[in-house]
Every structure is written in structure tokens, then in C-alpha cells.
Amino acid sequence: MSYIRLRDRLRIPTYDNVKYVTTGTVTFDHEKCNGCGMCVKICPGRALLLKGEGKGKKAYMLDDEITPCLSCNCCAAICSKDAVLSRVYFDFNYYYKVIHRGEFNAPRKFI
């Protein structure tokens, strides 16, 4: 058994078809988000945006079916309020299938 079957190796997925793509997903805690917009400014995929006015201004993910989130968690690192976290990695089908990955974890120590 191979990790990716020959048939799938020959099929190149396209980035604009939902059948081929699972994008990264970030979840916001809008109770904590203060709408500072740092995450929006640094997002490498331009997957986030600010919505709302004044105190109701919060960060959200794009509404698109396929969002260009790379699940890099740079937004989580820069957020001073701990209001954002990504735990879903992007994946493409067929040739670019992501394999041999486990769950999201913070840096671990072992004993």
C-alpha cells in the first residue's frame, strides 16, 4: 500500500474547487477581541478582516467558501488578548494531500 495512490498522484487539485480543498480555519473569541486589527495586518494569506464600528469592531474570517488561511497561527501569536486560535490545517486532495500529521499541540516537554 502506498501513501498516495498512483491515480491520485497524477491528479493535481485546483485551489478554487471546494471538492479539492479544506482550508485552515481560525476561531475568534469575540468576547476577548478588541478590534485592534493586528491579526488582519499580518495575516500572510489575507484571510481575515475587520467588521463593525467602534466598540463592536471585531476580526472575522473572510466569508468565502475557500479562505486562504494557512493555519500558521501568526494571528494567535500576535494577539494580545488571546482571542484567536487556529486548529484546522489546510489540506488539498490528491497530489498535495497532507499526510502523517497529528493534532494541534503547543510545544511539549516529555518525561
Place this chain on the structure above:
Amino acid sequence: MDEKEKVYNNWTPTETVILERRSVRKYSEKQVPEYLVRRIIEAGRFAPSAGNSQPWKFLVIRDHDMLQEMEKDVVTRCKIFNAMLNWRKGGITGKLAWLNAQFMIRFLPNELHPIPFSAIDLMANKQFMLFHGAPTVIYILMDKRGVGKPLVDVGICGQNMVLAAHSLGLGTCWVGFVELLKYGTKWKKKLGVEYPYQIVESIALGYPVGKPDGMIERETHQIDWFENGEKRVLY
């Protein structure tokens, strides 16, 4: 406290830099002092390389106008690639682009991975800045005559510099899109890049805006562990 517990309770300073280092994509305009840039390159100079071949050359670019011009030229090149490869515009040109993309992607599966594919589009539409406003950029050129796998050596050298920079309170981001400057003669002439050198990567360097560094969550990777005639699978 035994040795094992001591290790368990603390991250070493090196580990802290490695685990907290994030790519910085928003820089302040404040220039990095020359002595820090020189010091960062020292960390690169002492990187291990195959057969001690040190197949690299550094370019430091701190000229604002020059960085702007590079950015402009990379955008132009992204526009050309976008016109040839982005099929989402529809129509007959879209169909031709789709055919071209399906053909090219089989020869350049890494360069045209869906992620950079979208990035080309962002860059062409100026939604994304090449150096994120960094005042200093270090280019790493590869000597093509290096021992074994010079690309790997260049990566190791760059990682040394990046970690040194973060330990000094600076921010960095790897910028691979500068590879597009290899097309045509303009930048090769300006930067003096000729055989045996090749532009491989660049590192944007500057003071970050906000506090981008910090530990985050990442997915684990499968580890196949062979010991005592058995195989274990760990994550």
C-alpha cells in the same frame, strides 16, 4: 531535583528563541543598526555545511529606493505569471490559462503549489507587500558548485541568522518571491549575480510592530521509531 526534572521544568534559551520565533510581517520604519546586521551574518557564517563548502554569498540591501524598485518589479512579474496562469478570470484567455497551468504545474509542482499560486494573485493585486516594509533585507545567494546539496546548506545558514536576529530582539521573515528577480538581466547586473551564484532566498529584517513572537499550537508529525527490533508510531 534530578537532571530529568530540571530539563522538564525549563526551556533552554535556545529552545525559547526557536519556539517563540514567528515570521514578522509588519515592520517599523526604524533602521536596524549596522553592528546588529553584521553580527547576524556572523551567525550565518558559522553554520554547518556539506564538506565545509560554505556555498553562500550575502547581499545586504538597506537602500529604500532599491527595495521599492525590487518590490515593483516582483509585482510586475507576478502580474505576468498571473496573466498566464490564473484561470479564474474566465473567457477564452481564462481557458488558455487553465490549460497552461495544468501543464506547468506538472513540471513545477513546488513553485506552483496552490499556496504560492494564490500568493502570486495577492502580490499581483498589491494586497501583499514583498518585504512587509522591512528596512533591511539580506539576500542569500547560492554557489551552484557547492558540495552535495547546497540548497540545504543555504537553508541552514539562513536559519542560523534568523534565530540570532530574534535572540537580539529583531524580527525576520523569509521571502522566497525574490527568486522572480532572476528573470531578465536588470537585477543580475545591478546586484552582480552571475555564475556560479544564484538568488535563492532573502530574509527581511527589522523591528517588529506589536509583539508577533510567542509560542503557538502546531500539528504534530508522525514519528516512526525503530528500537529493539520493534517499530512504534509516535506523534
